[in-house]
Amino acid sequence: MKNMKKLVILFLSLFLGMNSVFAYNLILPKEKKTVTTNQYAFFVGKAQNTEIITINDKRIFTASNGAFAHSVKLKDGKNRVVVRSNYSTQIYNFYKTPSSIEKSPLKEFEQRRVVVNKDRAPLRELPQNKGMNRISHLFKGTNLLINGQQGEFYRVFLSKNKIAWIAVKDVDEPEKNEDYTIPTFITMKSDTFKNASVHTIEFTGKLPYTIDETDKEIIFKVYNPEYSDNSVYTVNIRKPEKYVYRTLLSNGTYIFKVNELLLPEGATLDGITVVIDPGHGGFESGAIGCLGDKEKDIALKIGLELQDRLRLMGANTIMTRECDGHVSLDDRIEIAQKNCPQIFVSIHLNSIPDINMNVRKNRGSSVYYYNPNSKELAKDVQKSLLKELSTRNEGVREGSFKVLRRSEYLSILVEAAYMTNPVDSVIYRKENFAYNTARAIAEGIYNYLICDDNKTK
Numbered sequence: 001m002k003n004m005k006k007l008v009i010l011f012l013s014l015f016l017g018m019n020s021v022f023a024y025n026l027i028l029p030k031e032k033k034t035v036t037t038n039q040y041a042f043f044v045g046k047a048q049n050t051e052i053i054t055i056n057d058k059r060i061f062t063a064s065n066g067a068f069a070h071s072v073k074l075k076d077g078k079n080r081v082v083v084r085s086n087y088s089t090q091i092y093n094f095y096k097t098p099s100s101i102e103k104s105p106l107k108e109f110e111q112r113r114v115v116v117n118k119d120r121a122p123l124r125e126l127p128q129n130k131g132m133n134r135i136s137h138l139f140k141g142t143n144l145l146i147n148g149q150q151g152e153f154y155r156v157f158l159s160k161n162k163i164a165w166i167a168v169k170d171v172d173e174p175e176k177n178e179d180y181t182i183p184t185f186i187t188m189k190s191d192t193f194k195n196a197s198v199h200t201i202e203f204t205g206k207l208p209y210t211i212d213e214t215d216k217e218i219i220f221k222v223y224n225p226e227y228s229d230n231s232v233y234t235v236n237i238r239k240p241e242k243y244v245y246r247t248l249l250s251n252g253t254y255i256f257k258v259n260e261l262l263l264p265e266g267a268t269l270d271g272i273t274v275v276i277d278p279g280h281g282g283f284e285s286g287a288i289g290c291l292g293d294k295e296k297d298i299a300l301k302i303g304l305e306l307q308d309r310l311r312l313m314g315a316n317t318i319m320t321r322e323c324d325g326h327v328s329l330d331d332r333i334e335i336a337q338k339n340c341p342q343i344f345v346s347i348h349l350n351s352i353p354d355i356n357m358n359v360r361k362n363r364g365s366s367v368y369y370y371n372p373n374s375k376e377l378a379k380d381v382q383k384s385l386l387k388e389l390s391t392r393n394e395g396v397r398e399g400s401f402k403v404l405r406r407s408e409y410l411s412i413l414v415e416a417a418y419m420t421n422p423v424d425s426v427i428y429r430k431e432n433f434a435y436n437t438a439r440a441i442a443e444g445i446y447n448y449l450i451c452d453d454n455k456t457k
């Protein structure tokens with residue numbers, strides 16, 4: 001009897017053991033029980049050879065390498081999701097709590113002055129910390145007039161026709177006993193050089209500014225609402241075809257410099273510096289693919305290949321990381337700034353956000369830019385990515401990523417493919433994927449800088 005029991009246990013453990021050998025493996029969700037505010041539960045994993053996966057009785061598409069991904073709409077409260085195959089059944093529970101999107105009310109108050117307490121404090125279009133929502137980055141010491149508060153933001157009065165928002169934490173009340181007089185205008189001038197223009201506006205104190213771009217112009221404005229509620233100083237600057245720019249403020253003097261991007265003279269990238277930024281690294285894996293691949297590893301491979309390609313083309317290259325270590329976003333930006341590149345390329349692979357995922361549609365390559373001066377470069381790189389990789393065209397997009405916000409060099413962020421899409425997982429697992437992606441990015445850069453005349457727009 002005792003032996004019998006042992007035998008049963010042996011068989012049972014063998015059976016269970018086989019079960020785990022042959023059954024699917026889920027990368028997401030990480031836990032069997034999840035409390036979430038997401039609209040969808042996301043299932044990502046790898047099926048074994050002959051395995052047919054169903055999620056809540058719906059049969060799931062599996063790519064040739066076993067990769068699958070699927071989203072399940074969650075209702076408020078308890079949700080039970082059954083993942084089943086011929087070998088294994090697993091149950092996942094989700095508790096969806098309503099997301100707190102209640103808008104805080106606007107509290108208006110009498111206009112008063114505050115002072116920006118750090119450099120690059122974002123002045124925003126809307127009282128929220130998301131989206132393409134920055135009008136400019138203000139300098140420490142800038143005097144602002146505020147007259148309302150909504151949530152974590154103060155409403156800033158710039159002129160009769162223009163308000164903006166700034167985070168409460170980015171400003172301080174003025175020092176008591178501060179010797180303050182309302183800034184006044186001193187002078188303004190523009191100088192044009194062969195490949196640059198420099199525009200200076202001088203005030204007796206630090207005032208807020210905004211930057212706008214149209215097809216032909218960069219419009220730089222400084223506001224002095226305390227002096228007169230409609231006191232706006234505007235500089236319209238002709239936009240070169242390829243350009244970079246920077247804004248400086250010392251005391252009350254703004255210097256706005258626009259530089260035409262100097263292109264290589266020959267047919268090589270000689271004289272061009274490119275900073276290559278493989279995303280994530282170290283403890284920060286980035287997205288995890290259906291088969292367990294890590295975004296940080298693929299991004300690094302692409303980055304190192306890109307370095308080779310660009311060097312062969314004559315460019316000078318700088319890597320923000322060359323091995324699997326953690327580098328903060330600020331450090332990446334600092335590395336770029338120190339090396340005065342013409343171009344900054346960040347390399348990533350995408351993941352699917354909280355949406356009703358469509359395996360055939362939510363996949364492919366995209367290139368992001370933030371400042372309009374980088375849009376054409378993004379287009380050229382996207383064009384050659386699609387040609388080289390035969391991925392789906394996810395488009396050239398605006399994105400407010402921290403590493404893209406500098407304007408003194410062109411910067412783009414490449415999402416080569418989707419880590420969490422099964423169809424894309426077949427593509428990014430191909431042996432030549434990193435090489436081909438790198439070649440595409442290098443070609444896109446080359447086409448942008450050199451082959452301009454042959455371009456079909």
Ligand SMILES: [Zn+2]
Nearest residue numbers: 279286348349
């Ligand atoms: Zn990433």
